[in-house]
Amino acid sequence: MGKDECKTMLDALNKVTACYRHLVIALGSTSDSQNLREELKKTRKKAQELAVANRTKLTALLKDKTTSKDDRAEYERLWVLFTSSMELLEVDMKRSLELGQDFPLKVPTRHFIQTGMTGSTTTVAARAMSVQNMKYDADSNIDTTDLKELQAEITQVGQMMEEMQMKVQVAPWAVEAKQEAGAELKSTLSIGNSSVGVISICEEEPKDEMDEGGDDNGMITCVAGFMFIVIVVIAGVLGYFVVGG
């Protein structure tokens, strides 16, 4: 159905936007590198594809005058989601252009800010592109060539947004949200359980975090220990049979 397709595509766009923001935050810091620039480029391209697909689908759905009132309300809600995602994307793209220009890669001494982040952003980009491992195959002057493309893409996105607003008459403030306050807590309860050790941020909050981390740790070690014992027992039984038989 049109609605479900739209929803999945919007979820994908949302995911890519979040990951793109994550990558842009890393620009200019010590976790910046050639790879990061390439990841940014790939994520951006994916985001654009998704955006165009979403846009065509949603404009088609919204232009259809024969939809029922509930359907129309739902499409308007999806439209608001889409435009908000695009706004975030546009701002992030503009910022990445500026930051990319301020922190070039090809100079003899790189002046990256020592922010304390040393890891790589491969996993985030992999999540954005929905692949297992990222492949890096760009050439060495990606930062300069990419920036020119980025400028063109930013103008493209700007034009797309303007077109969208002209074509589709949706009043964003009339949309009612489905989630109530605190909805994000319910959706991430399952995630909390699977985290291995919640980290302690700064000296102020070590006690809370460590207790929860300890609980999680304890539970998982219990489960692991149990599994281990079960496997050992089975191995022992089988071995006994092999030896006995």
Place this chain on the structure above:
Amino acid sequence: MQEPKSGVKGADQKLNITTIPHIITGQDILAWIVTKMKVSTEEAQAFGTMLVAFGYIYPLQNHKKLVLVPDSTQYRFQTPYFWPAQKWPAEDTDYAIYLAKRNIRKKGMLEPYEQQHYNNFHKWMNYKWDFIVMQATEQYKASKERKKPDRVVLDCQERAYWIVQRPPRRTHSAMDTGLDRLIDPNAEEILTFDVVRRTNIFLTQALMRSAVKSSVSLTAFVKYVTTHHVHDPFLTSPVPSNPWITDSDDFWQLNSRNVEIPTKLSVDRWALSFWELISDPRGRADFKLFLKKEHSGENMAFYEAAEEMRWGAATAIPEKSQFIFNTFLKPGAPRWINIDGRTMGLTVKGLDCPHRYVLDAAQTHIFLLMKKDTFYRYLKSPVYKDMQKRALVPAPHNFTDVQLEANAKNRNPGVSPIIQWQQQETEKAAAAAAARPIDVKAMLATNKLDRK
């Protein structure tokens, strides 16, 4: 600043399990600023605090206190994305997403000011709420993909950014957003022919203007300040106390329109110039009292009527001009004002097609008359001298902290403007009634003019 040899020495932050590099201590930063910029320690301290307050460096322990403490407190550099920039103001949508993420991380236990903002956003940005929740969960999941130390740093960074941009109570942040303007002040202005032409015209006109010599204007300015500095609440603290600071409105009560006995300061101010006397409502009332004693109230009445016509509604102008003509300007009018023939002729001719400013010439003449003659007689009169003797000199307040808190709690809203307006209307009606020409026959009827 980050050079391994000549920069600030970096160290490692050791948390319970993880080690995060790139920590700098306050005293190292201070020492580096002193040597690099060749300034004194106090200046370096101020500069360092500005760096922290703007958000280029953030403290790790006391994260709400945005100052540079010159000891072993730890700081870290902020990532360029979170540097303050006029081009990229911190949007409410982003703040809402951040609060939602924090909600997830803290499992619903936000700080009170954060909770307030959160509820506010849920109310006012409800149409975007789905998006905010989705984005927050996605960003949370994305951040989980990174290694532990990086996650810690990311959280610290974002939290520091939002403390700078949306400071909680009693945090001093240097952020100062101006108005939301439609034109971008940072955008380059394209020099077209029209822009240059208009700039040229403006500059030639400015050159043609006759300018007052600065020696003259500055002397006038100095004179104004020396005479008026006692009356300015910024330069001398008002007695009894500044209501904006101590929350006690005695000052306003003592200087209100219909107070019985004015303060000495006001009374002195009336003597400075006729304009000051007229502008103060209490002073104007006193002057009118003096004029009543002298039976020359028609000048002031005309002045007030002319002011009313000038500032009043356009629809009332014909009616008011008729009334003024009948009362003040007609030969044989009950309250005839004594202006010279030329002005009278001009005014009467102008009243044929009355507009807002027909009475300007007459009003100026009357004003100068009052200023040059009546005003000086007023200052020498027993009315004024009596007022000077009776005027109050209120004692300055000396509130303790407890009393200040009590004052703040017991602030009263003051007199309602509706009631004030009603009082003014009744006063005006009474004055109009008193000013009506005395009907001799009515007075005889009530036996007031009894000669016997």
